[in-house]
Amino acid sequence: MFDWMIELIERGGYLGIVALMFLENLFPPIPSELIMPSAGFQASQGSLSLAGVMLAGTAGSLCGALFWYAVGRYAGENRLKRWASRHGRWLTLTPEDVDRADDWFDRHNAAAVFFGRLLPTIRTLISIPAGLFEMPPGPFLLYSALGTGLWSAALATAGYLLGDNYKAVAGYLNPVANVILGAMVLLYLYRVVTWGRERGRRERGPSG
Secondary structure, three states, rough: OOOHHEEEEEEEEHHHHHHHHHHHHHOOOHHHHHHHHHHHHHHHOOOHHHHHHHHHHHHHHHHHHHHHHHHHHHHOOOHHHHHHHHHHHHOOOOOOHHHHHHHHHHHHHHHHHHHHOOOOOOHHHEEEEEHOOOOHHHHHHHHHHHHHHHHHHHHHHHHHHHHHEEEEHHHHHHHHHHHHHHHHHHHHHHHHHHHHHHHHHHHHHHOO
């Protein structure tokens, strides 16, 4: 996969970076932790500009974020509540949980999107609740662009400065992404297994 990414960046230039970062948001196993440092390294060799690499990475990532935002808007909160009432165990959600999540996201959507775009794994997923809970497109694009721009600029600059050692960036960041993904899977499995007990406890309330 790595050689294929390098070849696409070398042949496609900025458009290749846009395409890779778009795909990275659709298929997280394609890691931006390799794409952007690789592009930054190409800039250090003089074939691309560092500013152009940052802009291309941000543009491609934003296109991917908009895709998942649109998926969330299409699904909608009401449909999610219906799914939660029928398949609550597998979604690990009740309709009441959806209402609480909506209230939380309404209060913190800007910070959630901005900081979410800076975290491996979360940066792809944060666009879905933004769409589900109808965060306005303008603020979503603004805070997504700010977070994505910082992420892309940091990785591209690292590749530019590290030269031939730019692969070390992925060596540090990939384990972080794996830990976050593993923790999310374990949390999901725990919630599925304990679903009946947790739901009964919530329905009984504090005095139950």
